[in-house]
Amino acid sequence: MNIYEMVENEQPSKLKIVEQLQFVPGIWVDGRYYWLNTSMEKVIYEEKLVLKVKQEQIHSKIRLSNIYVSNYSGREKEIKILVMHQYPNPCHEQLTFISPSENRIFHLANKKLHMVNGQFQGRTLTECTAMSLWNVFTDRIWNSLEKGTLKYQPMAKGLSASIFALKLSLNPHETKKVHTWAINGKDKNEVLFLEQALLKNTLAFPFE
Numbered sequence: 189m190n191i192y193e194m195v196e197n198e199q200p201s202k203l204k205i206v207e208q209l210q211f212v213p214g215i216w217v218d219g220r221y222y223w224l225n226t227s228m229e230k231v232i233y234e235e236k237l238v239l240k241v242k243q244e245q246i247h248s249k250i251r252l253s254n255i256y257v258s259n260y261s262g263r264e265k266e267i268k269i270l271v272m273h274q275y276p277n278p279c280h281e282q283l284t285f286i287s288p289s290e291n292r293i294f295h296l297a298n299k300k301l302h303m304v305n306g307q308f309q310g311r312t313l314t315e316c317t318a319m320s321l322w323n324v325f326t327d328r329i330w331n332s333l334e335k336g337t338l339k340y341q342p343m344a345k346g347l348s349a350s351i352f353a354l355k356l357s358l359n360p361h362e363t364k365k366v367h368t369w370a371i372n373g374k375d376k377n378e379v380l381f382l383e384q385a386l387l388k389n390t391l392a393f394p395f396e
Contacts, residue, residue, distance in 0.1 A: 207276065209295060209302050209370045213241050213255050214270035216336040216353065221270065223325065236261035237358075244392075249373055250382055252392055255366040259358035266357055268315075268336050269366045272324060273304045274349035284318040284348040290380070293318070293350040303379040306368035308354045316352035318344040324351065367392075 214223040217235050224230050228241040238258045245251050259265050275282055275297040283296040291313055295302040305313065317338045319329055329351060331339040338353055354366055369386060373379040386392060 207298070207300075208251055208372065209273040209304065210276045211243075211251070211253060211368075211370065212272040212274075213239065213253070214272065215239055215257065216268040216270060217265060219334045219336070221333070221336075223270070223272070235265070237265065237267070246386070246389075246392060247382070249379075250369060250371050250386055252367065252369045252386070255368065256363055257356075257358065257366070258363040259360060262360050264357060264359055266355070268353040268355050269308070270351060270353055271304070271306055271366075271368045272349055272351045273302075273370060274321060274324070274347075275302075282348060283343070283345055284350050285343040286316055286318060286350075288342075290376075293352065294376075295350065300372050301375060301379060302370060302372045303376075303383065304350055304352070304368070304370050305383065306352060306354060306366060308356055308364070308366045311354070313352050313354075315340075315355075316350065317341045318348060318350050320344055321347040321349055324349045 212223055212225060214221060217237065222230060222232060224239065230239045238260065240256045241253055243251060243253045255269055257267065257269065273295065275295055286293055293304040293316055315338050317329060318341050323329060327333055329339060331337045338351060356364055358364060371379045371382050373382060
């Protein structure tokens with residue numbers, strides 16, 4: 189069963205999107221980083237880069253985000269797309285952790301499991317971290333800001349967020365797309381099952 193068959197099987201009157209993780213995209217370039225805190229589009233004039241995000245709720249438990257980055261300069265750019273997720277409301281039991289065996293990021297909050305993942309041209313997570321919410325918009329997330337290397341921390345309790353980075357090169361006047369998604373469910377088996385259905389969906393990933 190693919191994602192769109194699953195959507196059709198959901199009764200419209202019963203379709204309820206449960207509380208999603210808050211998604212904040214960003215970009216690292218030339219020793220500096222920028223977050224899109226309040227919008228889904230940002231122009232970085234000094235670097236001649238444009239970042240745009242398009243989101244689709246393709247299932248009540250799956251949110252797919254496509255991040256487009258365009259290079260309007262006359263030289264090649266080495267960048268990293270940053271993807272941050274955090275639980276939107278405070279609750280007593282929160283845990284954000286990176287699972288090496290699944291190579292996925294998990295958020296456990298309000299008795300729900302949320303899984304975060306992403307890919308660029310088939311390459312998945314290689315650099316990620318879990319941080320206290322008080323650190324995520326500071327330089328403390330970096331092991332080396334100059335090199336754009338995140339500080340690895342596998343787990344964070346309480347108010348926390350996850351961040352992962354995907355590296356890519358942009359030729360002059362080139363646009364590339366990065367996929368990221370957040371899936372929620374009652375347990376790990378459910379979210380991994382939903383992810384497999386998503387990845388097999390040729391409409392979500394038509395050329396990959």
